[in-house]
Amino acid sequence: MTTRARPAIAAMAYHQGAFVPFAEAGLPLTTQALQYGTGVFEGIRAHTCADGGKLVLFRVRDHYERFLRSCRLLRIETGHTVDELVEITCELLRRNGTTADTYLRPLGYKLALLPGTRPGVGLSGVSDALSITGFPMGAYTPPGGIRCTVSSWVRPRSAAIPIHAKVTGGYVNNALAADEARAAGYDDAILLDDRGRVCEASTANVFAARSGRLLTPPATADLLPGITRDTVLALAADLGIETAEHELDVSDLRCADEVFLTGTGIGITPVNEVSGHPIGAGEPGPIARSLAHHYARTIRGGGDVRHHHWLTSVRIDQG
Ligand SMILES: Cc1ncc(COP(=O)(O)O)c(C=O)c1O
Structure with a gap:
C-alpha cells in the first residue's frame, strides 16, 4: 500500500x-x-x-x-x-x-x-x-488494489466485546492484526472468527464477487456493519448487481472472482491477493471498479439524486 x-x-x-x-x-x-x-x-x-x-x-x-x-x-x-x-x-x-x-x-x-x-x-x-x-485526507489506498493476509488474531465475539460499536479498547484486536500484516509485508489483515468465518479487515468490511453476485458476511456476524458496506449494497442494487449477506470462509475468498474492502477511510479498495493466493486475475475486477466509480461520484454529490440525502453541505466563508 x-x-x-x-x-x-x-x-x-x-x-x-x-x-x-x-x-x-x-x-x-x-x-x-x-x-x-x-x-x-x-x-x-x-x-x-x-x-x-x-x-x-x-x-x-x-x-x-x-x-x-x-x-x-x-x-x-x-x-x-x-x-x-x-x-x-x-x-x-x-x-x-x-x-x-x-x-x-x-x-x-x-x-x-x-x-x-x-x-x-x-x-x-x-x-x-x-x-x-x-x-x-484524500484517498490513501492505491486504485490498483492491495494485498491482504489472513490474521492469526481471531476477531473477538460480540458477546466478549461489543464489535458492533466503535469502542476504542476493542481496537487492540484490530491494531495487532494490522501490525502483524504489515510486518509480514501485506497491506492489511482479514480477521476470522473462532470458527474460521470471515469477519472483516482491520478497519473495513469484506466483499467477495462470485459469478457476478456480491457476497458479504451478515451484519449479525462479529463485525462492524459499516456505513460504506451499506452504501455499497445500495449502489450495487442501483447497478443491478445481485447481493447477498452470506457466511464466507478463506476458501470462498480464494475462489472469488473479486474481493474488495469497504470503509470510510479506505473507500472501496480491491484486494488482489490473500495470503499469497491471487484473487481472480490478481488485479481489480469490473464489479469493484464500477462500484468504486459510482461511490466516488456519490460521495461528492455527483451520483444519483436518490442518494443526495446522504450529503450534508457545509457552508465555508472564504473571508
Ligand atoms: C472494524 C471496522 N470494520 C468496518 C469499518 C467500516 O465502517 P464504515 O464503512 O462505517 O467506515 C470500520 C471503519 O470504521 C472499522 O473500524
Missing part, C-alpha cells in the same frame, strides 16, 4: 464544549479512557463537491447515530443530539477554513472519577467528554 506521511491535524479542535487550538486540547494522564479503553469514536469524511467549491459531509447523520449508540453502550453522555453533533462538526470545518477533503474523528470518552467513586475500572461514576479533531 502507498504509505504517506499523515497530514497535519487541523488547527482547531472541538474539545469539551469549546472550539480551541488543537495544540491546547490536552488530556490528563489519569483519563479513564486512556487507562481502560473506555472511549468510542467515529470516522467521518467531508469531500469537496463534484462541481467545485462546496464541501459535503457523507452520511454524517448515520455516523453520529452510530456514535450515540456506541456512547449509550459505554454510558457516555455527550449531552448532544445528532443534529447538534452535525452542527458542531460543520462549525469545526468552518473554523478551520476547510477547503480540501477531510477526515473527522469524534471521540466520546470516560474522563475522570466523580467525587465518591472508588478508583478502578468501571463506567458509572465517571465523567464523560467529547472531542472532535480533523485532518486533511
Whole structure:
C-alpha cells in the first residue's frame, strides 16, 4: 500500500464544549479512557463537491447515530443530539477554513472519577467528554488494489466485546492484526472468527464477487456493519448487481472472482491477493471498479439524486 506521511491535524479542535487550538486540547494522564479503553469514536469524511467549491459531509447523520449508540453502550453522555453533533462538526470545518477533503474523528470518552467513586475500572461514576479533531485526507489506498493476509488474531465475539460499536479498547484486536500484516509485508489483515468465518479487515468490511453476485458476511456476524458496506449494497442494487449477506470462509475468498474492502477511510479498495493466493486475475475486477466509480461520484454529490440525502453541505466563508 502507498504509505504517506499523515497530514497535519487541523488547527482547531472541538474539545469539551469549546472550539480551541488543537495544540491546547490536552488530556490528563489519569483519563479513564486512556487507562481502560473506555472511549468510542467515529470516522467521518467531508469531500469537496463534484462541481467545485462546496464541501459535503457523507452520511454524517448515520455516523453520529452510530456514535450515540456506541456512547449509550459505554454510558457516555455527550449531552448532544445528532443534529447538534452535525452542527458542531460543520462549525469545526468552518473554523478551520476547510477547503480540501477531510477526515473527522469524534471521540466520546470516560474522563475522570466523580467525587465518591472508588478508583478502578468501571463506567458509572465517571465523567464523560467529547472531542472532535480533523485532518486533511484524500484517498490513501492505491486504485490498483492491495494485498491482504489472513490474521492469526481471531476477531473477538460480540458477546466478549461489543464489535458492533466503535469502542476504542476493542481496537487492540484490530491494531495487532494490522501490525502483524504489515510486518509480514501485506497491506492489511482479514480477521476470522473462532470458527474460521470471515469477519472483516482491520478497519473495513469484506466483499467477495462470485459469478457476478456480491457476497458479504451478515451484519449479525462479529463485525462492524459499516456505513460504506451499506452504501455499497445500495449502489450495487442501483447497478443491478445481485447481493447477498452470506457466511464466507478463506476458501470462498480464494475462489472469488473479486474481493474488495469497504470503509470510510479506505473507500472501496480491491484486494488482489490473500495470503499469497491471487484473487481472480490478481488485479481489480469490473464489479469493484464500477462500484468504486459510482461511490466516488456519490460521495461528492455527483451520483444519483436518490442518494443526495446522504450529503450534508457545509457552508465555508472564504473571508
Ligand atoms: C472494524 C471496522 N470494520 C468496518 C469499518 C467500516 O465502517 P464504515 O464503512 O462505517 O467506515 C470500520 C471503519 O470504521 C472499522 O473500524
